[in-house]
Amino acid sequence: MDKRYKGFLSYFTGHLCEQDACRFLTKKGYRLIAKNFRPARGMGANELDLIMLDKKTLVFIEVKKRMDLQTAAFVFDERLQKRLYKGAEVFLSQNPQYAHYDCRFDVVLLDENKNMQHLQNVLEEI
Numbered sequence: 379m380d381k382r383y384k385g386f387l388s389y390f391t392g393h394l395c396e397q398d399a400c401r402f403l404t405k406k407g408y409r410l411i412a413k414n415f416r417p418a419r420g421m422g423a424n425e426l427d428l429i430m431l432d433k434k435t436l437v438f439i440e441v442k443k444r445m446d447l448q449t450a451a452f453v454f455d456e457r458l459q460k461r462l463y464k465g466a467e468v469f470l471s472q473n474p475q476y477a478h479y480d481c482r483f484d485v486v487l488l489d490e491n492k493n494m495q496h497l498q499n500v501l502e503e504i
Contacts, residue, residue: 396414396427399441403486411430411436412429413427413428415429417468417469418468423467424458424461425465426440426465435482436482437482439483440454442454443487443488447495463483484496484498484499484500
């Protein structure tokens with residue numbers, strides 16, 4: 379398979395998974411604030427897949443899809459957590475209207491069979 383095609387396929391699949399996760403969380407009462415927030419390059423921060431409000435809590439959500447839910451959870455390592463935390467700091471610095479909100483980090487895991495698991499508060503202070 380051509381490398382560019384494989385990259386496009388991964389990109390497209392990722393966006394579909396993020397849409398599924400967003401619909402799932404919206405049904406649970408979450409409200410979408412931003413999708414695919416990208417801090418500037420060189421900041422040591424990852425893109426934030428979804429940023430949503432759960433009542434008065436600002437939730438930074440990472441979406442991961444793999445063959446099974448356990449493998450998807452394994453990808454959420456310490457390095458990724460630090461980069462997501464940095465991304466949240468950048469978002470808050472650029473959006474001061476959310477500065478006084480409680481914040482939380484969640485993960486939505488998906489597998490090949492479209493099973494979905496929502497894990498709340500997965501990131502403690504680093």
